[in-house]
Amino acid sequence: MILFQNQLIVLDYDPSSDILSVVWPNVNPYDMLEIERSLQLLVEYIRDYDVKKLLIDSSKTEMHPEVDPEKYISMVTEFAKKLQKTRLQRSARIIHQDQVRETESNQVSEKVTQNVGLQIESRSFINREEAREWLCL
Template sequence: MILFHNSILKLDYSPATDILDVGYPDLHDYMLSEIKHSIDILIDTVKNYDVKKVILDSSRTVSSVSSEESREIAVYLASGLMKTRVQKVARVQSPSSDIEERAQGNIRHINESIQLPFQLQNFTSKEVAIEWLKA
């Protein structure tokens, strides 16, 4: 069931599997404040529904922001998820090598600077990511 949908973010929740499917937003510098606001809505939704498993689908994400701005959004999202009871986050990779290289750098930065209380793994396919979340 769709819990929230705007031009930036779509939150599709499956109560049977307790998986929240999130289409990772396109990143454009003129939208950064709206993206952060949408992440706040995502975090509130995770808290309100006590979601334990999240899939972040980056397979269609477009990015035109700097590395620093991309990292800022990734850290903002990870910090927000730390304040919830999420146990597993599966990230579906982007087919764009540029976006994926930046995302991997962001993940390394987060793992080095923040002790994440949840498991985080990358996947090339959504089906495999969902199987990992269900396990």
């Protein structure tokens, strides 16, 4: 069931498995404010629906080279801090097929985890089926 949709994200919730799925948006300098607002909405839906499992598909997410990495890390850190205040228990991420992009994503994740002390159990997967299977354990 689609809970929310805009030009950047679609929040798709499956009540039977309690999994909220989102395709991580492409990151462009001119979209940063809208991405930040979309991530805030994601947190609000997690809180409002008391979601315990999040599936993030970043397999096709692109990062524009002009994006300020510090601003992006700051935005994702704030997102993670807000997630900590929900009852979310598990987060699965579908990795990017481009190894360079995936390495960059892992570096951001490590910095954010260190900054926030993220307590949500997280794992990365190469496809949606494996991610959903782990979330449903």
